[in-house]
Amino acid sequence: MKSAFLDKLMERLDRMDPGSLQTHFLRLAREKGLLETIFRAVREGIIVLDGRGRITYANRAAEQMLGFQADAAAGQPIHRFLREIDWDRLLELDAEEWSRLVAREIEISYPERRFLDFYVVPLAAVADAERGAVVLLRDVTRDREHEARAVESERLNVLTLLAAGVAHEIGNPLNSLNIHLQLIERELDEVPPEQRKNLVELVGVSRREVARLDGILTQFLRALRPNPPNLAPGSVAEVLRETLEFLQHEIRDRDVLVEVEAPDALPEIPLDADQIKQAFFNLIRNAIQAMPGGGLLEIILRETDRFVEIAFRDHGPGIPSGELNRLFEPYHTTRPKGSGLGLAIVQRIVRDHGGQIEVHSEPGAGTTFTLLLPRSGRRLRLLKAPPPEDRVQPAGGAP
Known part of the structure; x- marks a missing residue:
């Protein structure tokens, strides 16, 4: 897009003395710097393409949304980063079609699952240059x-x-x-x-x-219709230990080995111990039932800036991708004798604590449920690990 200033500058370029030329170029540099500052600050992703669909510019928001570095992506075709769009079809549009704004919503999976409002704004060709386009991206995942x-x-x-x-x-x-x-x-x-x-x-x-x-x-x-959680500072590690102790006989009878990985210290967080124990109980029982022939259940605790995360990873058959979106629906179950209420209860408990629950599953490789519970600043030492003879072993394992 040309400005009136740029048109006049090009017309008078041959008649300018070096001083005037330097002044005008400094003004252009300042304008370019101002635009780049604005583009870096806006939350919408901005990508400029040439006539062949290659990236000539991308702002910081676009880098974060699509998971690339602008310098490394320069000159690369846009379809390497946005496969959801038929770029060949767009680039073949005639002048009349190209003059219209192309808009749609897309879902991407890299670098993370997001929903984006996607706009393509055509750029008029300048002199002999090919026509280009500006791609505008707005993250609507939260919406x-x-x-x-x-x-x-x-x-x-x-x-x-x-x-x-x-x-x-x-x-x-x-x-x-x-x-x-x-x-x-x-x-x-x-x-x-x-x-x-x-x-x-x-x-x-x-x-x-x-x-x-x-x-x-x-x-x-x-x-x-669960009771509201009665929140009090508590130890996630202690609640987990009590839950495993309660289930130890079923764990041994099912020939399951439980491995717990946790840091030496975790923050004390606001929780309702009874409700969190119920959530842990349901997830551990689900994992046990997913491995009827026995196997390994990994429980991993870690902290981030905002959450204490508890991941329950079984090594069962996994969950078909078509079932993942319905896992938390009441009465939906993949087991013949399941009630379909366990995960609905877990989700409600976690959300009532202000947290989140995530699930990742690969057919044939197992399933991981991760609870993200909001943390507080206070820290609590974990209980010392039990001696080897007290750890949960599969039936027939070493005493």
Whole structure:
């Protein structure tokens, strides 16, 4: 884009004395420096392309969004960094089509998953130079996340209303059934012995099924209407230790080896120990069940500037990519006997603590769930690691 000043300068260039020429070039340099300062400061990504789609300029925001260095990318075709756009098609547009603004939203996965509003603004050709373009990028990832959370919140509100009806319509009859089954058990003492054994077994099966349904109902209500967390400074490492201790028999019976990797000190963070223990319990049980033949469960604790991170990594079959977006939906499960509520409970607990939960899975290589819990500045020494004989070993392992 040419300015009136630049047009006049080009017309008078042959008639200028060296002093005037120097003055004008200094003015151009100052204007160029001002523009570069502005471009570096704006949050939108700006990329200038030549007529062949090669990068001639990129600002700092574009570098961060697309994961490259402007100096190294100069002269490189833009499709190396933005594969989601058909650049060959764009560069073949005729003059009329090229004069229109091209705009769309794209999703990229490198250097991290982002949603970008993408604009291509055509640049008019100057003299014999090829026409070029300016690519404008705006990161709308947070907007999309807020929209997704709003949709999820609305869905959970609807399910919460449903839960109230479920509690009334199913919970009360279940209690009644359980009471009457207890009364029947008492009456069985009057039944002849040859009939009693079979009836006792049938009543026992009925009571167990009633208890199972009551447990599902309780989990459902807990997932949708949990108590607000009672936050107090606490040690994530201590909560993890207590959870592993509670599950140690199941861990050994399933032939699972648990390895915990943690720094010597972690910050004490605000948490509800009972709720975080429930989240840990659900994730560890999921990992155990993902490895029915036994295997290794890695639990990695670390801290960043904002969070304490707890990663649970199993070495099971992994989760199909098509299932990842539905993992936290209530009642969605990939296991035949799963209730589909465990991960919904974990997500709600973590979010009520102001944290985040991330999942990464590769078919055939296992799954990693990572909890990010907001940290505080105070530090707490971890408990000393137990001696080797007290560490969780797989069944049949070394004592």
